[in-house]
Amino acid sequence: MPLMVEKISEGTVIDHIKAGAGMKVLAILSDAYPLSKMAALIMNAHSRKFGRKDIVKIEGVFLDEKIANRISLVAPSATINMIRNSKVSGKRQVKMPDTLTGILKCPNPMCITNLERAETSFLRVNDRHLRCRHCERLFSPEELA
C-alpha cells in the first residue's frame, strides 16, 4: 500500500532532491521558518530520473531567493513547486548562483567574518567548490550549507 502524505493547499513542494539530502533541506527550512509550519519529508520515493529521491513539503511558506540559494548547495537537482489553491502555480529548478552574499557563515574560524561584522560572500568556482571572498579558502557546497 503506497504511503499517503496529505496534499498542501498553499505552500511549497521541493521535489527531485537526491535521496539522502532531504534532511539537509529540512534543516535549512527549519532554520529559516517558524517551527509551527506543517512540514513533511518523504524519503526514498521512486523516481524515474534518479531511481530514488527525497521530497519536502511545507505548508504556508513560499521560499525567498536566499533560502532557495542555500538549498541549491545541498540539493542542486531540486525543483521548487509553489502551490496555491491546491494547484502548482509556479515551478523552477534551483541553481547555485555565482555569488552567495550574506546568507552563509564561513567555516574557517580564522576568517575575519567570524571576528567582525563583515558580510560574508562566497564565489562559485565550479560545481564542487566555492571560495570565501575574505579568507579565500575553498569550501564544498555541503560544508557551507
Next chain:
Amino acid sequence: MHDLVSIRDLGKKDVEAVLSEAARMEKMPPKKSGELLRGKLVSTMFFEPSTRTNMSFQAAAKRLGAKLMTFYPSVSSTAKGETLGDTIRMIDGYVDAIVLRHPYEGAARYAADLAEHPVINAGDGGNQHPTQTLLDLYTIKKLKGKISGLRVSLMGDLKHARTMRSLLYGLGMFGADVNLVSPSALRMDEEVIRETKGMFGINVSQTSDINLKGVDVLYVCRIQKERFQDKYEGEKMQKEFRVDLEALRGAPEDLAILHPLPKVEEIPPEVDSDPRAKYFEQAKNGVPVRMAVLYLASKG
C-alpha cells in the same frame, strides 16, 4: 590599482606594471623618488610581529617622501576591545594610505571595503601576502631576465605556507614550469594545484625527492615543526628537507636559491656565502617593490 589585497585580484598586466615600476624605483636617485609621495601620510598597522615587511614598507614610504604614522595595537584602543572596522574607519580619516598586517584571514579585504584610501595587504594570517609574491617574481625576473619557461622548485611545507600558494599562482601567470618538493604529509592542497593548472595551463609536478638537476630557481620555505604533534617526526622532516652544501653539490652553477625569510634550520649559515644564495638580495628587493606598490596605489 587602488588597493592591493590579493594576488588573485591582479592580472598579468597589473603584475608587469608593478615589476616595471619597481625596476624604475630601484634605479631612481633618492632625491627624485623622494618627491613622488611628498606631503602624503602612510599608516603602517601591524597587528602581528614583522621584521622585513614592516621595515621595508617603512623604508619604501620614506624613500617616496611620504610621512609615516605607525599604529601600535598594544597601546591603542584595540587593547580596550575596539573593533578592526572602527579602527580602520578612523585611521582612514587621518592618512592617505594604510598598510595592514593582521592575524585574521580576509582582514585586508574587509579593511579595503571600509576605507576610502588605498589599503595594502602586508599579510592576513594564513591567506595572502601579495607584496611578498610580487617581490619574489621581481627577484626571479631580475636574476634570470624572464619567468616564462623557467624550471622552479618550491620546497618545504607546501601545505601551510601562504607564500608558496601565492607564488605558485604568480609563477602560473607567467608560465613557469613548477616542481613541488615536500614531504607527502605537507603537500599543497590538490585543489589549489588543479585550479592554477586549469587557469594558466602550466606544468606542475610533485615529488618528495630533492633533485636540483636542471633547476633554475629553488625556493625554500621552513618546515613548520610546531604543527607536528610528534616532535621527532617534525625534526626528521626538517633534516630531510634541508638545503646544505652537500645537497647543493652538483646543482647548476646558475641556480638561484630564494627564501622568504626568516630561515631557521632549512638552510644552514654556510650556504649564505654560496654565490647561488640570493635570499638577502631578495629581501632587499622588498623596498623597490613596495615603493612601486605604494606609488601605483596612490595614483589609483
